[in-house]
Amino acid sequence: MGVGTATRRGAALLANAVRIIGTAIALVLVLHVALTLLDANPANHLTIYVAELAARFNLGLDDLFLPDEPKLAVTLNYGLAALVWFGVTAVVVRIVRRLA
Structure with missing residues (x-):
């Protein structure tokens, strides 16, 4: 395996990690909105956890x-x-993939 191939693979892994993390964060925010709109019990542990994550x-x-x-x-x-x-x-994912 050449250096170029290893660099491209590393960039692809980094791009995938960034995509997964960014998407997960956005989904937490969307879940918080959904729980709010659906009048989820504010004392429920899941609702509290999602609200705290969304606030971060x-x-x-x-x-x-x-x-x-x-x-x-x-x-x-x-x-x-x-x-x-x-x-x-x-x-960011596009930038990482282009730099490879």
């Missing part, structure tokens, strides 16, 4: 929009954060 990965967008309806606020703010994660992940 919301990119500071949790108070960007401040509508009167709390569900709309979660949908807009965390939904936007999920879109940003999806977009940034896609761009």
Whole structure:
């Protein structure tokens, strides 16, 4: 196996890792929005865990929009954060693959 082949394989592995991690984070944000919209029990351990994870990965967008309806606020703010994660992940994956 040549150096070029090893580099391409390494870049492909890195790109896949970035894609998986970025997508997982975005899905946590989407799950938080879904649980909020579906009135999941806020005292449930799963709901609490997802909300805490989503708060870590919301990119500071949790108070960007401040509508009167709390569900709309979660949908807009965390939904936007999920879109940003999806977009940034896609761009970084393309960059890593092109550099190889």
